[in-house]
Amino acid sequence: MTCNPNDYGCGKYPELEPVLDKYADVRGSLITVLQKTQDIYGYIPVDAINHIGDRIHVKPSKIYSVATFYAQFRLEPVGKYLIMLCKGTACHVNGTDSIEEAITEFLGIKDGETTEDGFFTLNNVACLGCCSLAPAMLVRSNEGTEAYGNLTKEKTKKILNDIKGREAKEVKI
Amino acid sequence: MKVVIGQGSCGIASGAQQTAGEFERYIKEMNIRNVTIEKTGCIGACFLEPIVDIYSDEDELEGRYVNVFPEKVGEIVGTHLIGGKTAEAYLINKESEKYLNLQKRVVMRNCGQINPESIDDYIKRGGYKSAEKAVKEMQPENIIDEMEASGLRGRGGAGFPVWKKWKDTREQESDVKYVICNGDEGDPGAFIDRALLEGDPHNIIEGMIICAYAVGASSGIMYVRAEYPLAVERLEKALKQAEEKGFLGKNIFGSDFSFDITLRIGAGAFICGEETALIASLEGQQGLPKIRPPYPSKRGYWKKPTNVNNIETLANVPYIIENGGASLASMGTEKSKGTKVFALAGKAKRGGLVEVPMGTTLKEIIFDIAGGIRDGGRFKAAQVGGPSGGCIPEELLHTPVDYESITATGAIIGSGGIIVMDETTCMVDMARYFLDFTAKESCGKCNYCRIGTRRMLEILERITTGTSKDGDIEMLNELAEKVQDGSMCGLGQTAPNPVITTIRYFRNEYKDHIVDRKCTAGVCKFETAQQ
Structure with a gap:
């Protein structure tokens, strides 16, 4: 592949090439491309922005503006388990703030932060639509997404502890 | 068995x-x-x-x-x-x-009855019959006439007559037209579209086929929130099944009508529920709204005539074609026809989705159907319409749920979320919560929305932490008016509603916070001895 001198990400993201091949000439596909990038890498690396821009003919500044406009996109890597804590109205009324406290107490991370071991990232999200189970959260990892409802501080800590336990076991094996 | x-x-x-x-x-x-x-x-x-x-x-x-x-x-x-x-x-x-x-199920008639992952289940219950009837036996104009007879109004929030939008798109001369299904259900507290997509995805696809045929579109886009992974998964399956059966694709039902649907996933921005912002997002831009007119029906996706419908609106369409517009019009009130699904959550004893004819009173929904307040609590207010809506107090519980009556209280039907609140909910904190949401979600295009909501939030934060100043309520009211007037799209125009309604109906609570520095609901934590 010949690289454009301004393309700092050229050749660094081989997994992304099939996506770029597919969408290079599809107009308006920038958000889809960014979503696929994030699916692959878990976040959008800054160099990848340069490379995407070069391949789909959109200026990197434009890509950056779009990537920072939408809540979904992250420019930093996330933990293995992404905790999406619902901050919807029903969850607010039913005490999601205390659940956030519990997570912060247990994992030592705040909204948007990742634990030092790289296992957990906490993201507050607008509404998961599980309002009758408020307060609720989703935990997403490579194995899939798990939903947890009717949370209490204790229940939340137990769920996180169970995940930690599973992790410890896997490491041993 | x-x-x-x-x-x-x-x-x-x-x-x-x-x-x-x-x-x-x-x-x-x-x-x-x-x-x-x-x-x-x-x-x-x-x-x-x-x-x-x-x-x-x-x-x-x-x-x-x-x-x-x-x-x-x-x-x-x-x-x-x-x-x-x-x-x-x-x-x-x-x-x-x-x-x-006690419910009346029209759009949810199949939800919880059929296997949403089986197109055969849907067909067994009469599915795709309406699309076939529309494409084979009806002229696009007849379909629009039926929609007019049904009196159906857009369920996305604004309540605009559906047939007018369709007719407008129909009348445009263009080589390409689009239909878009707006499944960006961003209101925190509403999960109607999610349930419809998860429970009966083919009904929405069928509604879209009929709509496309009526307006003359050959291409459709379904826009669904990324926060609804199960809905996306089921919709993907359903689209594939419909293609295999020939309900989507070329020459549908042996006619010369061809139509395909692409699924697009939202990237998490509340503003994208607004149709022009949604279109900008589909074009790969930031989701910034544009001034209307021109409406998308004239100049929409890639500047082509585009018809945007909410999911619940489309869910009504197969029913209307099957039973006739008059059948839907027989339900509801004079100006608001048909049923509406409400997402009931908060402190109600029984939470979930409630589909009732328009005109049912809030009292019937909250007390007869949902069984009142749980844990022996006392009803305080119902928040209707999410961040664009308002808080309705006990003395207005007799209000029928139709577009005009709910708007008269200062709330809006919006996407249909009802959050029931009891005495443990602080109304000032609720106003703060919603302003926090809209201030974050404001796209930043209009100054009043971007800065005004931020200033309102700061005042509400002062009040809920016991550091308020004289004249804060007056300042809130003044800002509210300016934000409404100075914003281009629905987000800013309705963002002050939660503040206006809580001040109107619960001024005492504001006074408690400001004068006595106390929160009767016990929610707000005041900074001690600052004054």
Whole structure:
């Protein structure tokens, strides 16, 4: 592949090439491309922005503006388990703030932060639509997404502890 | 016999998959024959999840079991599947049955009844008949006439007559036209579209086919929030099945009408529920709204005529074509026809989805259907319409839910979220919560929305932490008016509603916070001895 001198990400993201091949000439596909990038890498690396821009003919500044406009996109890597804590109205009324406290107490991370071991990232999200189970959260990892409802501080800590336990076991094996 | 287990997002979060696993295990281990296990979508009675329905071989409902956690499965298997008798103790009770029986199901008629992942199930219940009838027997103009007769108004929030939008798009001359299904249900507290997509995705696809035929579009886009992974998964399956059956693609039903649907996933921006912002997002831009007119019906996606409909709106369409517009018009009030699905959550005893004819009163919904307040609490207010809506107090509970009556209270129907609040909810904190949401979600294009909501939030933060100043309420009211006037799109125009309504109906609570530095609900934590 010949690289454009301004393309700092050229050749660094081989997994992304099939996506770029597919969408290079599809107009308006920038958000889809960014979503696929994030699916692959878990976040959008800054160099990848340069490379995407070069391949789909959109200026990197434009890509950056779009990537920072939408809540979904992250420019930093996330933990293995992404905790999406619902901050919807029903969850607010039913005490999601205390659940956030519990997570912060247990994992030592705040909204948007990742634990030092790289296992957990906490993201507050607008509404998961599980309002009758408020307060609720989703935990997403490579194995899939798990939903947890009717949370209490204790229940939340137990769920996180169970995940930690599973992790410890896997490491041993 | 058939064991049907509700597996919408709520059911799964309540443990429906474990329940299903238990059933499978028992049936296998005990070698029970002639019993199949199937899944269905959300019936809307979230407080009863996991729900298990057992049907006879003749497809008659023999027993509806509720809150079936794995430990209950053994007994149900023993008594019902083997013994042939219903396990009385776990059946739905009379009180809970009222929740379902008092509803009128039009758009949710199949939810919780069919397997959403099976197109054959949908066809068995008359599915795709309306699309076939529309494409083969009706002229686009007739369809628009039926839509006019039905009186259906857009369910996305604004309540604009659906037929007018369709007619407008129809009348444009263009080589390409688009229809877009707006499934960016961003209101925190509303989950109607999610349940419809998870429970009956083919109904929405069928509605879209009919709409496309009526307006003359050949290409469709479904835009769904990324926060709804199960809905996306089921929709993908449904689209594939519909293509395989030839309901989507070239020459549908042997006619010269061709139509395809692409699925696009939202990237998480509340503003994208606004149609021009949604279109910008589909074009790969930041989701910034544009000034209307020109409306998307004239100049929309890639500057072509585009018809944007909400999911619940489309869910009404197959019913209208099947039964005629007059049938839908027979339900509801003079100006608001048909039914509306409300997402009921908060402190109500029974939470979930409630579909009622327009014009039903809030009292009937909250007290008769949802059973009032849980844990013996006392009703304080109902928040209707999410961040664009308002808080309706007890003395206005007799208000019928139709577009005009709800708007008169200062709230809006919006996307149909109703959050019930009791005395443990602080109304000033609620106003702060919603402003925090809109201030974050403001796209930043209009100054008043971007800066005004921020300043309002700061004032509300002062009040809820006990550091308010004289004249804060007046300042809030003044800013509210300016933000409404100075914003281009619905987000800013309605953002002050939660503040205006709480000041109007709960001024005492504001005074308690400002003058006495106390929060009767016990929610706000005041900074001590600052004054």
